[in-house]
Amino acid sequence: MTNVVFAERFAESPLRIGVRTSVMATILAERVATLLGKAAPGIRIELVKIQVTSDHWGGDLSVIGGKAAFSKQIDEALVGGQIDVAVHCMKDVPGDVPLPEGTAFGAYLEREDVHDVLVTRDGTPLADLPPGSVIGTSAVRRAAQITAYRPDLRTKRIRGNVDARLDKLHAKDSPYAGLVLARVGLQRIGAVDEHQEVLPVEFQGDKSTLSMVPPVGAGVVGVHARVADAPVMQLVNQLNHPSTAAHILAERTMLHMLRGHCNSPIAGYATTTPDGQMAMFGMVFNQDGSAFVRSHAWGDLGDPAILGARVAADLLHQGAMKLIDATGRS
Structure with missing residues (x-):
């Protein structure tokens, strides 16, 4: 591309x-705008804020079309030419809905922290919460892993932006x-506290050890544009x-x-090992965390799709689809 x-x-x-x-979305878009401004000095950049279906809904996402509710109106604006690029959190991009025809992700920003944390009013760790305590989460994946570790706790769906959720807690x-x-x-919003419990991302092989394997796309911002x-x-x-x-x-x-949908308790996380290979961990749970399948594989960094396919095939061989279908689809 020439400057002309x-x-x-x-x-x-x-x-x-x-x-x-x-x-949160504005913070991410401003970050992308800054990077684009550095790549093309002097360019004028405008943020176009678009209300999406999920902004008006506090219930189960499957009722309003799953994770597509985070992006449908933005994708329509991109295809229709009202915007030039779109910014998405990759964890919110559905796996069972194709991208709009003629569009693609042109960039993924460097991955940030993938850990989940437990936020309590007094800093009590998950292991020490009294039986029957209620943990708020919007993700089936999190609820399944919490109940796998502490079946005596209860999980309750909570929606809204981070500030709103923290207000509900307090x-x-x-x-x-x-x-x-x-x-x-x-x-991103300056709400990290030293008393928050950082949950480990590595699954140790049994339910007696706390873990919270991240979702596909955790910590990654994608920039979406028209191919043409x-x-x-x-x-x-x-x-x-x-x-x-x-x-x-x-x-x-x-x-x-x-064929992961918005209610699928699927976790997946790929990394590069010190010796230059790619490692990938995948898990699929049933809704209450009482049953799960897991796969851990290594492959060539130059052919990541092969590694992802290998992990998926292993999970399917172990019965992952039965667990996914049991949660219901949008």
Whole structure:
């Protein structure tokens, strides 16, 4: 892409970034805007805030179309030309719904922290919460792993942005003893506290050890654009972090093969080992965490889709689809 071509493309209008209206989404879009501004000095950039279906819904996502409720209106604006790029948290991009025709992710920013944390009013760790305590979480994956470790606890669905969830925890009549939240989200809004319990991402092989394996796409921001818009796609590609892109390809290949939907208790996490291989861990739970299958494999960093497919095939061989189907689809 030459500077002349790009200058002509945006001579009379700014580059428009579509984003949800939440504080968290705005923070991420501003980060992308800053990076694009550095890649193309002098370009005018405008954030276009778009209300999505999930912004108006506090119940089960499956009722309103699953994770697509986080992005449907933004995707429509991208396809329709009202925006030039869209910014998404990859953990919110569904695995059972194809991207709109003619669009693709042009960049994945370097992965951030993937840990979940337990937030309580007094810093009590998960192991020490009294039996019957209620833990708030919006993710079936988290609920399954909590109840696998502490079947004497109860989980209760909680929706809304991070600030709203924290307000519900600290309310005088709150039913929640604690919340499980993504640490990266707390970091982004400056709400990390030393008393929060960081939950380990490694599954140790039995239910007696606490773990919280992350979801596919955890800690990764994706930048989505129209394939035919070559100047924008080439600019966006300058933000791409190659190893993160490889990890995401492995994870999402697994997710696609499992046909994961918004209620699926699926966990998946790919990393690069010190010797340059790619390692990937995948798990599928039933809804209460009493049954699960797991797979851990290694492969070539240059062919991440093969590794993701291998992990998915192993999980399917172990009966993952029965566990997924038992949770119901959107």
